[in-house]
Amino acid sequence: MTFSCLQPPPLPDPHIDLDAYEAGADLMVLNLGPQHPSTHGVFRIKLVLDGEIIVKAVSYPGYLHRGVEKLFEKLTYAQVTPIVDKNDYLSPMINEQAINMVFEAGLGIEVPRRARWMRTIIAELQRIASHLVAIGTFVLDVGGAIGGGASVFMYTFRERELILDIFEELTGARFHYNTHQVGGQRHDVPLGWDVKIRAAMDSIEKSMDLYDTLTSKNGIFRGRSLGVGVLGRDLALQLGLNGPVGRASGIDLDLRRDAPYHLYGELDVQVPVLTEGDCLARFRMRALEVRESIRLIRILLEDVPEGPIAALKPSKGPTAVKLKDGQWYVGVESPRGELGHYLIASAGANKGMSPYRLKIRPPSLHLVSLVPWLLPGNSLSDAIAILGSLDPVMGEVDR
Amino acid sequence: MSPDLSAALTGLLGTDSVVNCGMIVPNNLHLPLATLLRDRGYTCYVTVCASHWPAQPALKGAPATEEHFEVATVLRDPTRRDAAHPDGSQTFSWRVSLAPGEAIASLTSLFAGADWQEREQYDLVGVHFAGHPDLRRLMMDEDWPGHPLRRDYAIDTPHAPWR
Secondary structure, three states: OOOOOOOOOOOOOOOOOHHHOOOOOOEEEEEEOOOOHHHOOOOEEEEEEEOOEEEEEEEEOOOOOOOHHHHOOOOOHHHHHHHHOOOOOOOHHHHHHHHHHHHHHHHOOOOOHHHHHHHHHHHHHHHHHHHHHHHHHHHHHHOOOOOOOHHHHHHHHHHHHHHHHHHHHHHOOOOOOOOEEOOEEOOOOOOOHHHHHHHHHHHHHHHHHHHHHHHHOOHHHHHHHOOOOOOOHHHHHHOOOOOHHHHHOOOOOOHHHHOOOOOOOOOOOOOOOOOOOOHHHHHHHHHHHHHHHHHHHHHHHHOOOOOOOEOOOOOOOOOOOOOOOEEEEEEEEEOOEEEEEEEEEOOOHHHHOOOOEEEEEOHHHHHHOOHHHHOOOOEHHHHHHHHHHHOOOHHHHHO | OOHHHHHHHHHHHOOOOOOOOOEEEOHHHHHHHHHHHHHOOOOEEEEEEEEEEOOEOOEOOEOOEOOEEEEEEEEEOOOOOOOOOOOOOOEEEEEEEEOOOOOEEOOOOOOOOHHHHHHHHHHHHOOOEEOOOOOOOOOOOOOOOOOOOOOOOOOOOOOOOOO
16 A cells, blocks of 8 residues: 655644734634643634634643642652553553563663563553554544445454453553563563463454554544644654654654563564654554554563563562662653653752652654644644644643 | 764863763753754754752862752754664753743744753743743643742642633
8 A cells, every 4th residue: 555755744833822813814713622622632723813813822731630740749659650650641661661661770770681571561561552542543533444444443453452451450440550560570471371362462463454444544533634643754853753643643652662672682673764744644543553553562572581570589578678878760661651760869859759840751742732733724623633643641741 | 973073062061071961051051062063963852841950058078059040951863773883871951050030041042842842841941941932831821830840839829710
């Protein structure tokens, strides 16, 4: 399947002065959100419309702000992990890994090989689960497939359930796992886990072909996504977008390959890159990444390392980890882009048991900061498709 | 860090000890340093992290410190770094120390992605970014009193219920 390379339209200025806009134009202000289902969470955009075309978009996040960075000041290092599960609630495992990796960098701990193997496989399973939601909700947003897109949505949730079952068997929880700890894992692999994962991968791979048939051959779906919301490479790089959205616009950056962590350095991660930068490219990029993750998981399952799953002894309480003065930044590849944590530790903060300041670098914040740049010039109906194709998680934007 | 970049940084900062992560840079060199790094391949804006340090009395031999703010900036060079292509860390970060009320230069002229990150730090910590095109609060209400991520802002500070 080939697509013509579309030229992106000239970018409008997001800080446009409306008084200077075409005197006498009949402009209308429309509030999109905060409770609009297409914004994937609570997010408000004030749109200024000229007819049906968006002239200016002003976004107001913050409706889901819970102040987790303030909470980190009082919580001990071990108590932070279950809190970050709730930030990006579609990929909690990767959030746990990211935050524990920055603590491990501060402590200078080497994580055992078996724990790193588990983290790699968990991260790839979580990436598939998160992308399945993104694919399903995007098709639901633009419609087109059988039943207005609802059938693809249901199918993807059916396959995602397989992965949640795998995680439930490992941790006992379906959503907020708390299975990572500083230095390793809390729960070891259950018996027969690999058989279950292999069966799930086969099933998901088969379903990916089905979604492809339902979407890429559907005229309505293609008409609503092909050439819509074209994001150029320069703007994507400027805005710090480096996840699937960035790669759909031609940024060849994937931290799993370019700054390897876990066991990714030993795997040959193939990073798909598309150059169209439209909604369809972003949709296709996630499908390609699911297939790549399936391939990586199959390679990982061939060689299961033995050994301990944690570098430290099981902690007897929440105060076991203490850090001295220092600053560290660790970024990992989450399903939405670079998820990073900037940690400032001080021996004076709660006797060294709590972070002095822990700043989260959420990829979704950069995704929604794209809105004022990308929406102007598009019609209102295309705005829904563009927001859906970005796949932001508001719990992570607002924190 | 390549020797070439290291020499350029030494020339700009006038110091021999150029350290990645944690190095303190004078406020007037913040924007020139970011420009130099961007021109040498650090094209990807990662994050900015402001922190508040209240005044500390002299304690256990450590000297007393004045109240100040610190702003740490992280940039990324999106070229490959692994065992086969080792060139140090992909990210470069530095810190700027600010007196209360002192503003730091905004990086929005170099990286559009700095826009919301700097707004968030202004909102939560109260650091001013000079030259930012749209410095409004991002998370809290526009009429919210104070800046929640300051160390002297108690976690149970009472506030009026949301309307």
